[in-house]
Amino acid sequence: MADLSAMPNLWEKYAVPKLIRVACSQPAVMKDRSQIVPKADGDVLELGCGGGINLQFYDRSKITKLTGLDPSAELLDYTRREASERGFDMDICDGIGEAMPFADDSFDTVLTTFTLCSVQDGAQVLSEMRRVLKPGGKILFLEHGRAPDKGPEKWQRRIEPVWKHIAGGCHLHRPVAKLFETHGYALAENHAHYAPKTPRWLGWMEFGEARPK
Structure with a gap:
């Protein structure tokens, strides 16, 4: 008899990275x-x-050094392959946003794309971002989150408990701009829209720039 207890781990290890790659490259x-x-x-x-x-998408002429952080070994393998194929010199680290393995005041820019939806503790991640940013540094973000309209927002709340188990802990209902604003950041830039040809419960996108107050 097959060991059914291993199925969730196999899904997380093999299926979720491929699902993320496809969904996040539409x-x-x-x-x-x-x-x-x-x-x-x-x-x-x-x-x-x-x-x-x-x-x-990086403008290499503007970058002094690029460092990457992710907890997924499988997704990091994709990153290493992409960096190698593109001739990109990049430090790639295994770790989580809640406990970044970097010294204080290390970075001019922190970029996060479709990541805050799946972290365990958003407040702690934003605290770590503040710690590792140099004075005057910025956060660039592109995230999906809580829809502003009642219909899609209602469906987000209904679907999220199941969705999290399918999509590697991804939350549909986290408010992106509010997360920054309530944890000591000012939004220097914030754009938002529904992604075309995407279900509205999944397609609310916000992107912009945040700086510590």
């Missing part, structure tokens, strides 16, 4: 990435770098 998502990623400059930390999808 044309509408890639268009948004192309708007935010090139704004990274200086010493850059990409939080949730697994998959390496953003590498094609």
